[in-house]
Amino acid sequence: MKNDLSMLPLAIGSMPHMDTRAALRLIKDTMPQLPHWPQLPYRSAQEAMVNQYTFPYTKRGLVTEGEKSLVFNASLETRQEYLADVSRRYQAIIDGTPDDLSDFALPQEAALGFYDFLQELKNGELDDAAYLKGQVCGPVTLAMQISGPDQKAASYHPDLREIIVKGTALQAFWQTRTLSQFGKPVILFIDEPGLFRVSRRSSASLDKGQIIKDLDEVVAAIHAAGGMAGIHVCASTDWSLILATQTDILSFDAHGYFKSLTVYPEPINAFLTRGGILAWGLIPTTNEVFQLTAADLKVRFNEFVDILAGKGVPKELLLRQSLFSPSCGVGNCPVELAEKVYYLTAETAMLIKQG
Template identity: 35%
Template sequence: MIKPFSTTGIGSLPHLRAEDACRLVLETFDIPFWPQLPQISFREFMIPQYSEGMPFLKIDTGKQMVCIERNSSDELERFYEGWKDDSRVAISEDYAKGLHTFMGMIGDKRFEFLKGHVTGPLTFTLGLKDEDGKPIYFDEELREISLMLLKAKTRWQIDVLSAYASKVIVFIDEPILSALGTSAYLGVSEEESIRLIGEVAEVIHSSGGIAGIHCCGNANWPLVIRCGADIINFDAYDYVDTIALYPDEFKDFLSRGGLLAWGIVPTSDAITFETPDSVIGRFRDGIRKLSGNMSEELLLARILVTPSCGTGSRTVEETLKVFQILMRLKEAFA
């Protein structure tokens, strides 16, 4: 049972030493998470990090470029030949220094909950492009291979983190959800979006994990709910009004045991002027807005608190401020 106002974080940190990032996470959060470290390597950006193992992958860390270039090799055949329905695919240390350091630093300790994350299949396939600059989402075969690979990396991640925790939470990171419906993505259907994300959520469940979805912008929230996650993480600093548009859907989600993870501490430039008191006040305002059509008791019982997004693009000092404000918020309510 996740306690109300438990704290966790979103993927990225700005540190140049994995040990420093992992130590901070392990000392700060109720639910520690392994950190993505994009300042260390381009491979730790959210698309490259999960691209390892894709057929026809071309990655240039110097130019910070990753794409798919089909050729006449037998990469597809080799990919399919080694595949099983429950395949596991590791994320190597070259692509996730934070994950491997995190596990090494935990050692023989054991947690009730640990959190991992996987780049969502929509964000991955709409962000990874072919040699013509077209998102591989629109190539049905590459879209399915991407889904297979992401599910296999999710299974592996739950397997390895389960050695250190009674329960593993995996957030499906889908920032692209805030752009669906715009002219650039008119070819992306709601039903296919739900299928792709839902299949990853189901793999998390079948592997014994707890599934979350993270979207750090506005989104079609009824669509997100239909994807089958247990936790919905939203930017509560800027977008609480968008949640208020769907009181019946969220009331049902919470009543069925779902959790809302409030990303209430900003990771935008707003962090430069916010204080613990101002963020606590903003959180109270958000609860008031939602409790007009939902039970405040239910909202406060089914809640986690997080930063609004990762802090990989902030400074280490700003990251510390984000985390300190989050801790003060928890102290004020838990």
Template identity: 35%
Template sequence: MFIPNCLATAVGSFPHLNVKDAVERVFESVPFIPAWPQLPKRNIRENMYTQFSSGMPCFKIDEEEERVYFHIDDSFESQLEEFYTAIIEDDLDYFAITEEYAAGLHHFLNHPFPEEALFVKGQLTGPISFGLTVTDQGRRSVIYRPDIFEVVVKTLVMKARWQVRQLKKLCDKVMLFIDEPYLSGFGSAFINITYEEVVQHLSEVIEAAQSEGAMVGLHCCGNTDWSMVMETPVDILNFDAYEYSKGMTLYPVELKKFLEKKGILAWGIVPSATGLGTTKELHKILIERIDKIASRGIDKRLMLEQCLLTSSCGMGSQTVEKADRVMELLWSLSRVMRGEYFTGGVNYV
């Protein structure tokens, strides 16, 4: 059982073009739970919807148009046969995330790993967001094409397992966060999928990573139905606590049950879009947010013990200077919270 006591980790995406600089920033800022950096500004293959696409039949990358999509043609059946052969044979290497798609991951894997690290963290685009964002050649979201969407889910399952095995070479304790920004649109007229379908598809990917020994988190940087997410076997909920903390107060019964089962709340309290504020200001905001949820009948001490800290979202679209500031604030806030609640004293640095 892992009790984080307000340790910090990174959401994942960074704006750096220099891979070495991004990896060094991670190890400096979140040494207890370092996370490999996604670097979407480097090229389209590091975009969150392309990064985990290799191995998918008929997946096309149009670099000129900066578009990725499925182009289903006469080769689909033969590619599909090869794909399912790899699934049946449990060929994880077929689904490897190569350096071409994730330079940050491979540099991270070859970097000296800090002795003080308790966990290592990775991330993966979730099936719902992938399926809603990526289309076929007719621009229909593939989540509405069962033949293609099954391929998407199976690919993410295999890539989750492959990634956990790679990260275990650095540290036996692995966290894998599933990024699901489009869950914030669930329930709207524009998303025609059911509650049960969301739970089913998320659970399939979550359970795959857990089968390899990972703790699994889900990151959504907007309002969503968190009670639905808590119907899955997820271990960690990562939410934007800076802008959308009220959403978490709507589910006190489910949240209490989740925490009592040793679930972890990862508070995205440092605003990734601005990097504004001081440690003292963010500390005040965080405690106010925690107290608000505690007022709904949730044990405050339990929340503090089972608290991780992150930025509110990824920083792939920001400047390097802003991302550096966010990571400095994250590191400083974690020190303050741990000093106040777990070792005594508060020191704003």
């Protein structure tokens, strides 16, 4: 792990602002070394996390709006042709010979924060950044939110699931490559809130080996574009799944679900030993944040580290290979609350780094 990444503050991505400039000011004020582009779901329904990453399919007419959810309504033949195309293009990026991926670019109307972030980079307004952060909706979550023609989630249709995995990988590659043009290392997060459905004892009919494979295909695309990959889950899950992938960073809600991580000391040890990084979601995104100080959160972090160290996870790795974040995105929070969360995240990271 590079020393300039250790113990930095970062955020998940979603913010409640209507004005991208206000959101970017908050990001620059609190996370100048690791800024992210702001996803602003209150601006437009198109900026909601799922909608933001279905545009390659809706533009082609593969996915349409159903009564209860988005639906893959294309014929089997059309789906198979599209799957063959995205599979070929995915292999091309892995082989280092990518096609034109403009059809997988974020549309400006669905991601104004991304394009204003790029403009600030071009204007030199983010020169303090050591890294740049982006994010995509993960394939597992996306496949749970789009239905097949039979109204069952796309997760249960092998061809639809594979279309989503390959499409997400191509979007992640495009975004990582686009952010990389500014000469700063890029961290691209795969946001997987849907993985809360997967526990140690019940997989909700999802194949855990397939989940690892699907996530690793997106991770491989990010790596092929020269980026670092992170996976964020904002609740409890079977953490052994994430730790078994090739992700560089595991982002978890330490505030609400730290205990769920403590049953995996050996996978955590292996993850850290290979250079993996834990992004601790120490800062709550509820009104509780107004009752907490950075000193409180430092005490809590040290307690958590001691618990894992007591289970055999090397303390020096936990201290060195850590980042700090809110427990989840703040897109549904009032602006005042979101601002408090960001400032407290920055203060907490600084205090912990001071030792």
